[in-house]
Amino acid sequence: MLFKIDKYIIRAFIPTFVLCMFAICGIYIVVDAIQKLDDFIEMGSKAFSLSAHYYALMVPVFVAQLFPAITLIAVSLVLVRFAKNNEILAMQVAGINLYRVLLPIFILSVLMSFLAVTNQELLIPRLAEGLVKVEQSTFEEEVKNNILIEDSENRILLRVWTLNVIEGRLESVYVIGKHGNGKKKFTLSAKEGKWMDDNRWLLLNVVRHNYDDSGKWIAPAEQIDEYFLETTLTPEQLSKVDINSTLKSFKELRELCKKEPENPRYSVMFHSRVAYPLTNFVLLFLGIPFVIGFERMSRNIFLRVGISILICCAFFVLSYVCINLGNMGILHPLLAAWLPVVIFGCLGLFLFDGMRI
Structure with missing residues (x-):
C-alpha cells in the first residue's frame, strides 16, 4: 500500500514540478525581454533569432537561480491539491503519518538537487563563454x-x-x-x-x-x-x-579565492556556492508547515501558501543583505553565506517538528 502511495505522490509531483519550471522561467524570460525591448527593436529583423539564441543559453541559468523557488511552489501546489481533496486526511486515517507522506517528496528533492548541481557545475560553465559573447555583442548596457x-x-x-x-x-x-x-x-x-x-x-x-x-x-x-x-x-x-558567479563552476570560484584571497567577494561567492544546495531544503522546511501543518491557522489554504512564500522571500532578503555585507568586508564571508541558512534552517526545523502529524 505504501509503495502505491509513493508512486501516486511521485506521479503528482513530477508533472507539477515541470509545469512550474516552465511557467516560472517563462515569466522570468518575459520580464527580462521587456527590460531589453529597446535593444530588440534596434536589432530589426534579427531580433527573433538573436533573442531565441540568447534565451536558449539563459534557460539553464534561470533554472539554477530559481530552482529552490520552483521546488517549493511545486510541492505547495501538490499538497494544496491533496488537502482540498482530503487525501492527506485519508492517508492519516489509514495510519500513515504526515512525515511518511512527505518522504517521497524529499527523496525526489534530493535527486533533483543533484541534477541542479550537475547543471550548475557542468552545463552552465560550458555555456558561459558563448553567453558572455552574446551579451557583449547584443546588449551594450549604459x-x-x-x-x-x-x-x-x-x-x-x-x-x-x-x-x-x-x-x-x-x-x-x-x-x-x-x-x-x-x-x-x-x-x-x-x-x-x-x-x-x-x-x-x-x-x-x-x-x-x-x-x-x-x-x-x-x-x-x-x-x-x-x-x-x-x-x-x-x-x-x-x-x-x-562578477556573475552563476556562470562559474565550484572549481573556478575556488581558484579565484586562491588568486585574490584579500578580495572578500570571491570568498563570499565560494561559500555561497557551498551553502546553496541546502537552500532547497531550508525552503521546504519553512514552507510545508504553513501549507498543511498547523490546525489553528486559517482554513484558506492559498493564504497559507502565500505566508510560506513571504517567509521564503524573507530568507532571500536576508541572504542578499548578508552577501552584500560580506562583499564590503563588514561580515566574514563564511557568516555571509551561512548565516541565513543556519537561522532559517533552525526556524524551519522547529516549524517542521511542530506540525500536526
Whole structure:
C-alpha cells in the first residue's frame, strides 16, 4: 500500500514540478525581454533569432537561480491539491503519518538537487563563454549596477551601486582602504562621483572614517564636499568587472579565492556556492508547515501558501543583505553565506517538528 502511495505522490509531483519550471522561467524570460525591448527593436529583423539564441543559453541559468523557488511552489501546489481533496486526511486515517507522506517528496528533492548541481557545475560553465559573447555583442548596457572591484596597487576596495558607463558617473559609492598589514585604514561613503578630464574620480558629499594600524576607529568622522580618489580604476575597467558567479563552476570560484584571497567577494561567492544546495531544503522546511501543518491557522489554504512564500522571500532578503555585507568586508564571508541558512534552517526545523502529524 505504501509503495502505491509513493508512486501516486511521485506521479503528482513530477508533472507539477515541470509545469512550474516552465511557467516560472517563462515569466522570468518575459520580464527580462521587456527590460531589453529597446535593444530588440534596434536589432530589426534579427531580433527573433538573436533573442531565441540568447534565451536558449539563459534557460539553464534561470533554472539554477530559481530552482529552490520552483521546488517549493511545486510541492505547495501538490499538497494544496491533496488537502482540498482530503487525501492527506485519508492517508492519516489509514495510519500513515504526515512525515511518511512527505518522504517521497524529499527523496525526489534530493535527486533533483543533484541534477541542479550537475547543471550548475557542468552545463552552465560550458555555456558561459558563448553567453558572455552574446551579451557583449547584443546588449551594450549604459548603466551597470552592484559593482565591487579591488585596486591592489592602492590597496582599496571599491563598491559602486550604479555606474553610468557613457557619462562616467557613479552613485552610492563605498570605499575601503587598507594598511599594509591588511587592517582597515579608512572608509569613504559618497552619494556620487564623476570621472574627471585629468583621469581621476571626484567623489562628492563624502564621509570619511579613519582607523589606526590595529583597525580601531579614530574619531571624529570627516565631512568632505569634494574628494579626489587615488586609484588606477577607470570607467572602462569598472564596466568590465566579471562578477556573475552563476556562470562559474565550484572549481573556478575556488581558484579565484586562491588568486585574490584579500578580495572578500570571491570568498563570499565560494561559500555561497557551498551553502546553496541546502537552500532547497531550508525552503521546504519553512514552507510545508504553513501549507498543511498547523490546525489553528486559517482554513484558506492559498493564504497559507502565500505566508510560506513571504517567509521564503524573507530568507532571500536576508541572504542578499548578508552577501552584500560580506562583499564590503563588514561580515566574514563564511557568516555571509551561512548565516541565513543556519537561522532559517533552525526556524524551519522547529516549524517542521511542530506540525500536526
